[in-house]
Amino acid sequence: DAGITQSPRHKVTETGTPVTLRCHQTENHRYMYWYRQDPGHGLRLIHYSYGVKDTDKGEVSDGYSVSRSKTEDFLLTLESATSSQTSVYFCAISGQGAVTNEQFFGPGTRLTVL
Amino acid sequence: AQSVTQPDIHITVSEGASLELRCNYSYGATPYLFWYVQSPGQGLQLLLKYFSGDTLVQGIKGFEAEFKRSQSSFNLRKPSVHWSDAAEYFCAVGAQGGSEKLVFGKGTKLTVNP
Numbered sequence: 001d002a003g004i005t006q007s008p009r010h011k012v013t014e015t016g017t018p019v020t021l022r023c024h025q026t027e028n029h030r031y032m033y034w035y036r037q038d039p040g041h042g043l044r045l046i047h048y049s050y051g052v053k054d055t056d057k058g059e060v061s062d063g064y065s066v067s068r069s070k071t072e073d074f075l076l077t078l079e080s081a082t083s084s085q086t087s088v089y090f091c092a093i094s095g096q097g098a099v100t101n102e103q104f105f106g107p108g109t110r111l112t113v114l
Numbered sequence: 115a116q117s118v119t120q121p122d123i124h125i126t127v128s129e130g131a132s133l134e135l136r137c138n139y140s141y142g143a144t145p146y147l148f149w150y151v152q153s154p155g156q157g158l159q160l161l162l163k164y165f166s167g168d169t170l171v172q173g174i175k176g177f178e179a180e181f182k183r184s185q186s187s188f189n190l191r192k193p194s195v196h197w198s199d200a201a202e203y204f205c206a207v208g209a210q211g212g213s214e215k216l217v218f219g220k221g222t223k224l225t226v227n228p
Binding site: 104 | 218
C-alpha cells in the first residue's frame with residue numbers, strides 16, 4: 001500500500017471554528033490531492049498540488065485553502081467551518097510523469113460540523 | 115473537459131452470479147481509465163486501469179474491464195461474484211498528455227445476496 005496517512009481520522013467541530021486536516025506521504029510523489037466524498041456526489045476535487053508551494057483549485061474549492069511547504073505534507077484548512085462541510089475527506093497522491101496519473105488514496109477523515 | 119457517468123446507483127446480485135458495472139466517459143481523445151473499489155469505511159483501492167493497447171484489461175480480485183472506444187465505455191465485469199465484493203465502485207477518467215487530474219463518476223453500490 002502507498003504510504004499515505006491522514007490526521008485526524010475523525011473530528012467533530014462547531015460552526016465557525018477553523019479546522020486543519022493533514023495528509024502525509026512517504027512516497028515522494030509530486031502530486032497531492034484533497035477530495036470530499038458525499039452521498040450522491042461521489043468524489044469531488046477540492047484542491048490539488050503539483051509541487052512544493054504549487055497548488056490549484058478543484059471544482060469545490062470555496063471555503064477551503066491548502067498549503068504544501070514540504071513534499072510529504074499537504075494541509076487542508078477550513079477557515080470557518082460550516083455544516084455543509086460535514087463530509088469524508090480523502091487525500092490522494094500521484095507519481096510524476098505523463099503516463100502515470102493513477103492516484104493512491106489515504107484512509108480518509110470523517111469531519112462533522114455541528 | 116472529461117466527464118464520467120455511472121448509470122446504476124445501486125446493483126444487487128446473488129453470490130456466484132456474474133456482474134457488469136457500467137461506465138461511460140466523455141473525452142475528446144484517448145483517455146486513461148480506472149476502476150476503484152471502496153469497502154465501507156475505507157479509502158479507495160485501484161482495481162484496474164487502461165492506458166493503451168489491449169482493450170481488455172485484467173485487474174485484481176478477478177475483475178476485468180473492456181475499453182470500447184465506439185461506445186465511450188469502460189464496463190467492469192466479474193464472472194462470479196463473492197460476498198466480499200460488496201462495496202462501492204468508482205470509474206474515473208484522466209486525460210493523456212500529462213494532465214494530473216482525474217474525474218470520478220458518482221459510484222455504483224454493489225450488494226451481494228447470499
